[in-house]
Amino acid sequence: MNLNVTNSPLTEEQAAKANELLASLTPEQKLWFSGYITATQHIGGSTTGEASDSVTTNDSAANLPSGSAQSNVAQPKARDITVLYGSETGNAQGVAEMFGERLQGLGHTIEVKGMDEIKPRNIKKVEDLFIVTATHGEGDPPDNAIELHEFLHGRKAPKLEGVRFSVLALGDQSYDHFCQTGKDFDAKLEELGAERLYERVDCDVDYDEDAEKWIAKVIDALNEETGSTAQAEEVVSETIQSEKQQKHSKANPFYAEVLENINLNGRGSAKETRHIELLLEDFNEEYEPGDCLVVLPENDPELVKQLIETLDWDPEQDIVINEDEDKMTLQDALTRHFEITRLTKPLVQKAATLFNNDELAKKETDSDWIKSYIDGRDLIDLIQDFKPEGLKPDDLYGMLRKLPPREYSIASSYQAAPDEVHITVGAVRYQAHGRDRSGVCSIQLAERIEPGDTVPVYLKHNPNFKFPKDEETPVIMIGPGTGVAPFRSYLQEREELELEGNTWLFFGNQHFRTDFLYQTEWQSWLEDGYLERMDVAFSRDTDDKVYVQHKIKENAKLFNEWLERGAAIYVCGDEKYMAKDVHEAIKQVISQERQISEDDPEEFLKQLKRDKKYQRDIY
Incomplete structure (x- = not known):
C-alpha cells in the first residue's frame, strides 16, 4: 500500500519520501525500521505530548539489531552462530558462506569457517552449530574435515549439552556411502548431547534447491526459538533474486559463444581431447587459475529418441518435472532436465515401486545385486530388462534426478584474455553390456557444438585450489x-x-x-x-x-x-x-x-x- 494524505497523517511531500524509501528496503530492513520507530516512540514519547504508555508496541521491534535505542522494548536473545564447512571442491564452502550471508541482519553473531580453522576442543564452546559438509571418495571426510571428524569420534570428544545444531550434507547418490560424512557428524553430535535444531538434509549432486530449503527452515527454527518475527521464506527469496541479478548461476546461466573447438590429439591417438574457447564478452565476472567453468549439458538426442520409442510415449506431451508442477514437453524434459544415462540405487528402488514388475521388486531388496547391475547401465537398460506396467510420463520426476551440471577446470587466464575462457575436455566413449556409451557433456562438446553455437555456463570459484601470485614461492x-x-x-x-x-x-x-x-x-x-x-x-x-x-x-x-x-x-x-x-x-x-x-x-x-x-x- 502506498502512503498518501488520506490514509496517513503525513503531508503529500512526506508521503512521497516515505514511499520512495520503503520501495528501496529489503524485508529485513523494513522490519528493522518498523522496530526502530516503535522503540524510539516508546523511549521518547509521542511528538504530540501523549503519554508513552498509550503507544502500542510493534512486534517488529524484536528485530532491532543489538545496540539500537530500545532499552524498554523486549528483544529476542541474540545467538552466537558458528557455521563450519567440510569442502573438497568448494561446493560446501559456497553454501556455507551463502548461509552466513542470509543470517546477516537477524541480530545474531555469525562466524563462518572451514573445519580446519577451529580448534576441535573449542567445539564445546559453540552455542549454535551448523555444519555443511561434502563426502569425499568412499564415504570419507573432505581433507579439511578429517581432524574434527576424528576428534569427535575419538575418546577425547567433549559432552555437548547446550549446543544446538543442524547438518546439511552434500553427496552423490551414485556412491554407496551417500552423504556419509554428514550422517556421521549428525549422529555423533546427537550422541554427544547436542540438541538438533532442525533435521539433517542430504543433497544429491544437484543440491541447490535442497540447500535453499534447509537454509530457510533453519532460519525459521532460529526465529521460533528467539522470538523473531522475520519471515525466512521472504528474506531468502528476496536474497536469491538479488544474487541472481548479481552473478550467473545454474538458474541464470550465461550463453557463451563458441570461438574454437579443436582436437588436441594427433592422428592415430586412442584419445580425443577438445580445446574449447568461449566468448565471455559482457560476462562481468572475473576468474582465477584453479576455478571451474560449469556447463549445463543436454542428453544425446539419439538416446532421448530411443528412450521415448522404448516407452512408446508422445514426445510432445507436457509432463510434470518437479513438486511445484512445472511442466515441459517430454522431449525437452528428457533432453535438458532429467538424467537418463546413469542408474543409482535410489532410482532402482523407486523404479521397483513404479514399474509394477515382480522380478525387479524381488531383486531390488538385494543391495549387492543393485550395485552390480547399475554399473555401466542406463535408464534404457532398466526399462528393457524390466518392462514397466502402467508407468506414466508424470511418474518420471518422482524417479529420476536432475541432469547434473558438469565442471571443467579453466585452462586460460583472465588476466591474459578477459573476454574468453578456455576448457580442456576429454571425450568419453566406451562399450558396456553390448551397447556403445558416451559421456553426456564431453560428447555434446566434441560432436554437437561448433563455433558460433552458444553454451549455457557459469563460474564456480574453487577456494581450495589457489595458486601463489609471487615469484618467491616454488x-x-x-x-x-x-x-x-x-x-x-x-x-x-x-x-x-x-x-x-x-x-x-x-x-x-x-x-x-x-x-x-x-x-x-x-x-x-x-x-x-x-x-x-x-x-x-x-x-x-x-x-x-x-x-x-x-x-x-x-x-x-x-x-x-x-x-x-x-x-x-x-x-x-x-x-x-x-x-x-x-x-x-x-x-x-x-x-x-x-x-x-x-x-x-x-x-x-x-x-x-x-x-x-x-x-x-x-x-
Whole structure:
C-alpha cells in the first residue's frame, strides 16, 4: 500500500519520501525500521505530548539489531552462530558462506569457517552449530574435515549439552556411502548431547534447491526459538533474486559463444581431447587459475529418441518435472532436465515401486545385486530388462534426478584474455553390456557444438585450489591428461604478470607423438623462463608403463629440495588411481630423502594441507 494524505497523517511531500524509501528496503530492513520507530516512540514519547504508555508496541521491534535505542522494548536473545564447512571442491564452502550471508541482519553473531580453522576442543564452546559438509571418495571426510571428524569420534570428544545444531550434507547418490560424512557428524553430535535444531538434509549432486530449503527452515527454527518475527521464506527469496541479478548461476546461466573447438590429439591417438574457447564478452565476472567453468549439458538426442520409442510415449506431451508442477514437453524434459544415462540405487528402488514388475521388486531388496547391475547401465537398460506396467510420463520426476551440471577446470587466464575462457575436455566413449556409451557433456562438446553455437555456463570459484601470485614461492604442478588444464591457466597468468621461474610441471599421457597436450606452449614457457622445469611420462611409449608418480620418484632428491625451499604442491586429475599413486610417491620421496619413519611423511603432508601448500583438484 502506498502512503498518501488520506490514509496517513503525513503531508503529500512526506508521503512521497516515505514511499520512495520503503520501495528501496529489503524485508529485513523494513522490519528493522518498523522496530526502530516503535522503540524510539516508546523511549521518547509521542511528538504530540501523549503519554508513552498509550503507544502500542510493534512486534517488529524484536528485530532491532543489538545496540539500537530500545532499552524498554523486549528483544529476542541474540545467538552466537558458528557455521563450519567440510569442502573438497568448494561446493560446501559456497553454501556455507551463502548461509552466513542470509543470517546477516537477524541480530545474531555469525562466524563462518572451514573445519580446519577451529580448534576441535573449542567445539564445546559453540552455542549454535551448523555444519555443511561434502563426502569425499568412499564415504570419507573432505581433507579439511578429517581432524574434527576424528576428534569427535575419538575418546577425547567433549559432552555437548547446550549446543544446538543442524547438518546439511552434500553427496552423490551414485556412491554407496551417500552423504556419509554428514550422517556421521549428525549422529555423533546427537550422541554427544547436542540438541538438533532442525533435521539433517542430504543433497544429491544437484543440491541447490535442497540447500535453499534447509537454509530457510533453519532460519525459521532460529526465529521460533528467539522470538523473531522475520519471515525466512521472504528474506531468502528476496536474497536469491538479488544474487541472481548479481552473478550467473545454474538458474541464470550465461550463453557463451563458441570461438574454437579443436582436437588436441594427433592422428592415430586412442584419445580425443577438445580445446574449447568461449566468448565471455559482457560476462562481468572475473576468474582465477584453479576455478571451474560449469556447463549445463543436454542428453544425446539419439538416446532421448530411443528412450521415448522404448516407452512408446508422445514426445510432445507436457509432463510434470518437479513438486511445484512445472511442466515441459517430454522431449525437452528428457533432453535438458532429467538424467537418463546413469542408474543409482535410489532410482532402482523407486523404479521397483513404479514399474509394477515382480522380478525387479524381488531383486531390488538385494543391495549387492543393485550395485552390480547399475554399473555401466542406463535408464534404457532398466526399462528393457524390466518392462514397466502402467508407468506414466508424470511418474518420471518422482524417479529420476536432475541432469547434473558438469565442471571443467579453466585452462586460460583472465588476466591474459578477459573476454574468453578456455576448457580442456576429454571425450568419453566406451562399450558396456553390448551397447556403445558416451559421456553426456564431453560428447555434446566434441560432436554437437561448433563455433558460433552458444553454451549455457557459469563460474564456480574453487577456494581450495589457489595458486601463489609471487615469484618467491616454488610451485610443483602434477597434472596428467586433462588434469593439466589449470596449470596452463596458471602459466598464462604468470606470463602476463611477468613472473618467472620457480615452477615445475609433471605431465603424463599415452604417447609423445599424439598426446602431448599444449606441447608448443610448454616449450615456449620453458624457453622464456616462466616454466622452470618439466618432466613428462608417456606410458605407452616404453615396454614398462611410466606414469607421473614414477617421474616424481626418479627426481626424489630435487623434489625434496623444492619442498625444503617451501614449495607448494598442486595435483589435478583422476582421483581413483592417479591421485592416490602420486600421494604415495610423494610420501616415499619424503621418507627416503629425510630418512624418517613411514608415519611421519603423512603428518608432513597433513601440515602442508593445513598450510594450503598441498592442494588437489581431483575427480
